[in-house]
Amino acid sequence: MNSTKKDQLLKLRAKMAADKTLPLRKTATCMVFGEGNPETKVFFLGEGPGYWEDQKGRPFVGNAGILLDKLLHSIELERKEVFISNVVCFRPPENRDPEDAEIAAFKPYIDEMISVIDPKIIVTLGRFSMGKFIPGVKISSVHGKVHRIQLNGKEIVVLPMYHPAAALRRNDVMLQIKEDFLKIPELLNEIKENKEKTTQTEQLEII
Numbered sequence: 336m337n338s339t340k341k342d343q344l345l346k347l348r349a350k351m352a353a354d355k356t357l358p359l360r361k362t363a364t365c366m367v368f369g370e371g372n373p374e375t376k377v378f379f380l381g382e383g384p385g386y387w388e389d390q391k392g393r394p395f396v397g398n399a400g401i402l403l404d405k406l407l408h409s410i411e412l413e414r415k416e417v418f419i420s421n422v423v424c425f426r427p428p429e430n431r432d433p434e435d436a437e438i439a440a441f442k443p444y445i446d447e448m449i450s451v452i453d454p455k456i457i458v459t460l461g462r463f464s465m466g467k468f469i470p471g472v473k474i475s476s477v478h479g480k481v482h483r484i485q486l487n488g489k490e491i492v493v494l495p496m497y498h499p500a501a502a503l504r505r506n507d508v509m510l511q512i513k514e515d516f517l518k519i520p521e522l523l524n525e526i527k528e529n530k531e532k533t534t535q536t537e538q539l540e541i542i
């Protein structure tokens with residue numbers, strides 16, 4: 336019997352929790368694997384847990400998370416309908432930036448998480464998760480722009496956005512992130528329409 340996406344994610348979380356080679360573990364309170372709907376079409380990838388995430392073991396539950404929830408509401412989505420994780424799953428000390436080697440150590444786990452969920456859209460929050468898919472670009476020039484990439488033999492959309500914490504610091508970034516979020520329902524509609532077209536063609540072929 337095929338195991339469900341949820342089962343596969345639980346197994347992956349257990350494997351990650353047992354992996355003593357992962358960096359940042361010693362200084363963190365707990366692991367923040369990620370959470371949400373394993374069947375979602377939209378995967379949000381942030382930078383790394385901060386103070387509150389490290390306390391609660393959940394992603395984006397501090398001030399940046401409150402903003403993320405509001406942005407999701409603005410497009411009539413709820414956190415439980417999407418999936419949220421980070422490029423590193425232990426809090427970097429004093430919220431410093433994650434280092435390249437740390438991001439690389441978590442990469443196989445994050446890649447597997449994404450491949451289990453198999454989303455249609457990956458929204459990157461901030462430059463570290465953007466760099467995973469679109470290296471060598473500046474977030475100021477690519478935020479809100481659709482990037483189509485091949486992942487596991489399928490075309491998916493990567494939508495780079497500013498980090499919500501940056502929006503809390505700068506009004507111009509807040510305006511940009513609000514506008515960029517509107518791209519998500521547009522893309523979801525596009526995906527739905529393409530699926531309907533494919534189903535119609537399939538039906539015709541059957542007739």
Ligand code: URA
Nearest residue numbers: 381382383384394395
């Ligand atoms: N910032 C992040 O990038 N991720 C979190 O989970 C919280 C804050």
